[in-house]
Amino acid sequence: MGPRHATHTRQASCRAEGKLKEGYEMRAFELYDANSIKEAIDLLRANAAKNARVVAGGSDLVGGLMKDWVHGKGLALPEVLVDITTIKELVGINEDNGGLTIGAATTLSDVIDHKTVSSKFSLLSNAALSVASPLIRNFGTIGGNINQRPRCWFFRGEDFNCYKK
Incomplete structure (x- = not known):
């Protein structure tokens, strides 16, 4: 293709x-x-x-x-x-041996809405809920948000000497 x-x-x-x-x-x-x-x-x-x-x-x-x-x-x-x-293998949430496997391309909304995540792993569900707005959570992914570049304007601004640059 x-x-x-x-x-x-x-x-x-x-x-x-x-x-x-x-x-x-x-x-x-x-x-x-x-x-x-x-x-x-x-x-x-x-x-x-x-x-x-x-x-x-x-x-x-x-x-x-x-x-x-x-x-x-x-x-x-x-x-x-x-x-x-x-x-397909990068999207979804699977329970295994008392834990979870979350695919890198799984959206934050999918994490929030998953019954097992919200009942047994509420900290993870709440963390995903705290990210951005519902619109961003609908397409933002677990893998992307873990690997995201800093959004801070000190980091991105040319006028600031951020130590993370």
Whole structure:
């Protein structure tokens, strides 16, 4: 399967009304849906020269594509994204030996709504509930939120010398 192209950089109506500021347009990229972990790895390797990145919910990465903060922090903007939400073994919550296995592409809302998580692992359910807004929890994933870059404007701002940079 070939890539899905996301190349809508500007809309004429926004440009005509002056609502879209220079530097905030979405950059073009190729989007692949991986059907297995092996396929995702193969796509990432095959597109390494294009700085391929994994995407699931995309709440952090897509914002970086719209604004130049990713590039500004020393990371090249990806030309290729590999969607892992289409990989069945990475989505879902399974009970095993008194614990849980939560797939990296499982949404925060799925964690909150899961009966076993809310009854036996309420701390985890409450933690997921405290993240962002319901809209973000509906597409933000466990794996993405664990690996998210800091949102702090001290980290992302050029005028601040944050020790985490």
